[in-house]
Amino acid sequence: MKWQASNDYGKRSLVETAIGRYKSIIGRRLRARSFPVQQTEVAIGCAILNRMLACARPKSVRR
Numbered sequence: 001m002k003w004q005a006s007n008d009y010g011k012r013s014l015v016e017t018a019i020g021r022y023k024s025i026i027g028r029r030l031r032a033r034s035f036p037v038q039q040t041e042v043a044i045g046c047a048i049l050n051r052m053l054a055c056a057r058p059k060s061v062r063r
Contacts, residue, residue, distance in 0.1 A: 026048070
């Protein structure tokens with residue numbers, strides 16, 4: 001457990017979860033052919049996912 005904590009081993013599962021979420025919502029493959037357009041497509045997909053997650057995140061206020 002110390003090795004996992006010191007090397008941030010848990011980040012791998014977070015990354016795998018994020019990629020799985022991207023693939024299930026956006027799609028498994030890119031539609032664009034050229035690399036610059038693929039980069040734009042991925043950026044738009046990430047922006048969509050971030051907006052969806054922001055809508056679902058509770059907004060708590062400390063009282």
